[in-house]
Amino acid sequence: xxxxxxxxxxxxxxxxxxxxxxxxxxxxxxxxxxxxxxxxxxxxxxxxxxxxxxxxxxxxxxxxxxxxxxxxxxxxxxxxxxxxxxxxxxxxxxxxxxxxxxxxxxxxxxxxxxxxxxxxxxxxxxxxxxxxxxxxxxxxxxxxxxxxxxxxxxxxxxxxxxxxxxxxxxxxxxxxxxxxxxxxxxxxxxxxxxxxxxxxxxxxxxxxxxxxxxxxxxxxxxxxxxxxxxxxxxxxxxxxxxxxxxxxxxxxxxxxxxxxxxxxxxxxxxxxxxxxxxxxxxxxxxxxxxxxx
Numbered sequence: 001x002x003x004x005x006x007x008x009x010x011x012x013x014x015x016x017x018x019x020x021x022x023x024x025x026x027x028x029x030x031x032x033x034x035x036x037x038x039x040x041x042x043x044x045x046x047x048x049x050x051x052x053x054x055x056x057x058x059x060x061x062x063x064x065x066x067x068x069x070x071x072x073x074x075x076x077x078x079x080x081x082x083x084x085x086x087x088x089x090x091x092x093x094x095x096x097x098x099x100x101x102x103x104x105x106x107x108x109x110x111x112x113x114x115x116x117x118x119x120x121x122x123x124x125x126x127x128x129x130x131x132x133x134x135x136x137x138x139x140x141x142x143x144x145x146x147x148x149x150x151x152x153x154x155x156x157x158x159x160x161x162x163x164x165x166x167x168x169x170x171x172x173x174x175x176x177x178x179x180x181x182x183x184x185x186x187x188x189x190x191x192x193x194x195x196x197x198x199x200x201x202x203x204x205x206x207x208x209x210x211x212x213x214x215x216x217x218x219x220x221x222x223x224x225x226x227x228x229x230x231x232x233x234x235x236x237x238x239x240x241x242x243x244x245x246x247x248x249x250x251x252x253x254x255x256x257x258x259x260x261x262x263x264x265x266x267x268x269x270x271x272x273x274x275x276x277x278x279x280x281x282x283x284x285x286x287x288x289x290x291x292x293x
Contacts, residue, residue, distance in 0.1 A: 007104050008274045010265060011252045012293070013214030015194050017221075017267065017276075018066045018104050021158040022079035022097040025051075025059035025272040030235035031227045032058065035163045037149060046287045051229060058228040060270040062122055064097065065221050066106055067212060072192050075140065075268060076210045076221050078172075081125025085167035088121075097126050098139070098248055111140040116147060116173075117223025117269070118207040119155035120241065124172040136175040145182040147173060148197070151206025152184055154243075165241045180227050200225035202248025202253065203239065209255075219265035226252055227270045229288040232279060256286050267292070 008019040036055035040047050052058050067074040079097045084090055098108065116124050127145060131137040138145070155173070159166040176182035187199040187208050197208040203224040210221040225248070226232070227239045235252040238245040260268065260279040266288065268275045277290040 007019050007100075008203060008276055010219070010267075010276050012212050012219045012265060013216035014070060015212050015214055015219075016068045016096070017212070017219060017265075018068070018106070019267065019275050020066060020079075020097060020101050020104055021061055021066045021275075022064070022095055022100070023062040025061040027055070027057035027226075029051045029055075029057045030240045031270070032059055032231055034237055034241045036232060039230065039234070040045040043230070043284075043287070046233070046282075046289075047230065048273065048290065058230060059272040061229060061272060061275070063269055063275060064101075064126075065109040065210075065267060065269075066101070066104065066111070067195055067221075069192055072112045072195075073110055074115065074191055074195055074210075075106075075111045075143070076115055077223065078105055078114065078115055078126035078139070079124045079223070080122045081168075081172070083125055083128075083168050083171045085121055085164065087164050088167065095126065108140045109142055111143045114140055114143045114145045115191065115197070115210065116145075116151075116256070117221070117225075118204045119147070119151050119169055119173055120224065121168040121172075121173075122197075123223070123269075124168050128175060129171040131250070136171055138176060138179075138181050145176045146185050146189065146191070147177070147182055148187050148189075148208055149184040150187060151204060152177075154205045187228075198255075200251050202242065202244050202246075204243050204249045217237040218259075219264070220255075220259055221265060221267045221269065222271075223269050225255070226268065229268070229271060229277070229290075232256060232288040233284070235286070260286065
């Protein structure tokens with residue numbers, strides 16, 4: 001059941017899920033690629049017109065999620081943060097992510113586990129910050145940071161080859177592993193009895209989504225397994241920076257069907273709107289139904 005004030009929240013059994021929005025949705029041509037006004041018009045009976053602009057560019061935001069079991073608070077993805085990246089313009093304003101985290105009722109000290117769905121720059125930025133002495137420090141001082149082993153191996157190579165999408169690995173990931181604050185885990189790692197990782201490769205080789213399973217139901221945090229609700233209608237649409245677009249599409253098709261059968265809540269890391277909905281099926285295939293706000 002979804003409840004909403006100014007902060008999108010949901011609950012699956014005893015696990016609460018809070019969406020922390022770093023960035024409001026903006027037009028994002030190419031995420032996914034190939035969308036036009038006509039793409040959205042094909043699904044005008046199911047697609048909210050507030051999810052794309054007049055030119056057919058999908059509107060994408062950026063969010064992290066806090067999963068709270070009552071005993072453990074798990075933060076999934078830490079967004080862009082403020083670390084500069086070569087080749088990208090500096091942020092116009094400081095990231096509001098940590099302020100919004102506090103507004104939602106979580107201080108950095110309250111987070112016990114941080115997990116990144118993958119190591120692209122917009123998912124790891126607030127892992128660390130620059131301390132007053134100029135050193136790199138963990139933003140969440142009481143947290144263990146979990147990184148998928150396959151993803152870390154790939155991201156190191158990608159960063160060394162100049163892949164701009166991995167432009168924060170040296171500041172937001174490597175220092176944590178070097179200091180013993182981070183741990184490498186497998187793609188199916190279980191964080192708590194209710195919270196586990198699930199492999200969703202394609203966008204990157206070690207990409208994972210985060211799954212919540214309770215006796216009362218389940219939920220999935222997508223990461224970049226998908227970027228926008230239009231990909232439920234057309235799973236073959238792929239985003240920029242997709243390492244293997246064919247594998248990404250296969251992953252979406254296989255898992256969307258599974259999650260539809262399970263009745264899982266779908267929580268979109270980049271989705272416009274509440275970012276919380278369910279998967280249904282009609283004569284044309286899948287469709288995304290946003291939970292009532």
